Amino acid sequence: MSFLELRGITRDWDGQGGVRDISLSLQRGDFLSILGPSGCGKSTLLRLIAGLEQPQHGTVVIDGRDVTALPPAQRNLSMVFQSYALFPHLNVAENVMFGLKVRRVAARERDRRLSDALKMTGLDGLERRKPAELSGGQRQRVALARAAVAEKPLCLMDEPLSNLDAKLRHSVRRDIRALARNLGLTVVYVTHDQGEAMSLSDTVALMNKGQVEQVGPPSTLYNQPATIFAAQFIGEPPMALVEGPLLGLREGLTVGLRPELIQLSPPEQAHLTARVLDCEFLGSETLVSLDHPAGQGLAVVLPGHASQVPGDSVGVILPEQDRRIFDTHSGRIEKASQQNPAALNRQNTAPRDGQTAPEATEPSFDLNRTTS
Incomplete structure (x- = not known):
């Protein structure tokens, strides 16, 4: 049975934009990239999975449970944003553990998760630094560590590397893939960068004008494009x-x-x-x-x-x-x-x-x- 399934998802605004009749399924532990140009609906689709938007039609199923009407907190997922979403007055450790404290996770368990996450993301020794004292790559690693300590089976990432320069993007990209493998995460990753999608993903869903143009392994989209749009968008x-x-x-x-x-x-x-x-x-x-x-x-x-x-x-x-x-x-x-x-x-x-x-x-x- 699929771990994440979208059935006929539609969401638009007065007939404009959004997504139309999208159906996708993802197995547990898979890494799916939603790829496409600006305005194609990829971030809208991610928000629908997260529960930040409600579909007008269709169903969202996570781990066999219909979550279409549930708020984000009840969907058993974590998110990593483009803007990092860090609290500037909290240090690295406090930012990473913030959600655990809100959920009243025991102190010993919080410390264990924090230690594991900092090692996994290369942030050892930076626990007491504030976000303003960190580089862009380090800030994004804090956001990744926060997703790691949540220990949710599904992680949604919305263009997490778009604020980084080319060298940092390549480095943090490896961190994301390693994190997903080490934790056994199922990842849905939104990007407009085909290099990220092709190198990170088990499966790529290429979107165009609110619809899925082609879905498949990166090698299939490259070698066997189903449309002229796919042929021209994929490949450099x-x-x-x-x-x-x-x-x-x-x-x-x-x-x-x-x-x-x-x-x-x-x-x-x-x-x-x-x-x-x-x-x-x-x-x-x-x-x-x-x-x-x-x-x-x-x-x-x-x-x-x-x-x-x-x-x-x-x-x-x-x-x-x-x-x-x-x-x-x-x-x-x-x-x-x-x-x-x-x-x-x-x-x-x-x-x-x-x-x-x-x-x-x-x-x-x-x-x-x-x-x-």
Whole structure:
């Protein structure tokens, strides 16, 4: 049985914003990231799970119990916020133990939990410091320690790292994952940062305009995006898109391919010819951005320092086995793409520069020889 289950959850404001008909389930101990752009409804969904908002329709079930009408205090969960939510007049130890004192947990038990939480979050020796004496990363660790001492099975996190710089985000990200594993927590984590979602999660729920676009393991969302939105939101750089007819497919189809799978070649051996827009040297690799009138986000990742410069004309190979085919209008993945034999035949028999047109032959359907 699922530990957390959302059944048809809907919440909007005068027909605007919010979330619509969302159903999700999460097993005990799983780490779920709710990922999406600003305004997609991810924080609203977290507040509905927490009980800070009430759904207009649908049911929230936690550990087999319908909690839809219950307040946050009765849902047996803890929360970590973006703003840390620390009391400035209390020191680290007092902030961490505040909730335990309110619930009148015995002093000896409070001390045990405090000691364990401080060790787990690397705050040993900082017990007497006030929040103003701590760095941003340390303050967020105090918030994590407070969630740890609560010993609730479900922990909700609302963009907890967005106030930290890049180096601290990476460090605290490891702390969060270790904390979840050590305590056996079930975590629902809201973020707009795909790097956080992909590295932390067992499962990612990608949201778009109040609805769940795709749910699955991070590798599935990356390698098998179900929609054009997922293909473009997941990945840095995102998936390149090319109009299907350019590659011999029927009208209304779009071909998607990850930049690291795209290859450069001599123009006469390529599927299309593109112009180099920009080259970004990233140390171990170079991202080469390309321009083609039938392509969007066309790019290739090359090892080391690339020799191409802006303005160069390059041949581009789009390996057929790595392509994802989408319906251009619905944005949804095509289960089985339909090729356009006539277009393929025209492309494969078109004369190249310096060549004469061949005599008419039987139609050729070799996708590896099409050009722009």
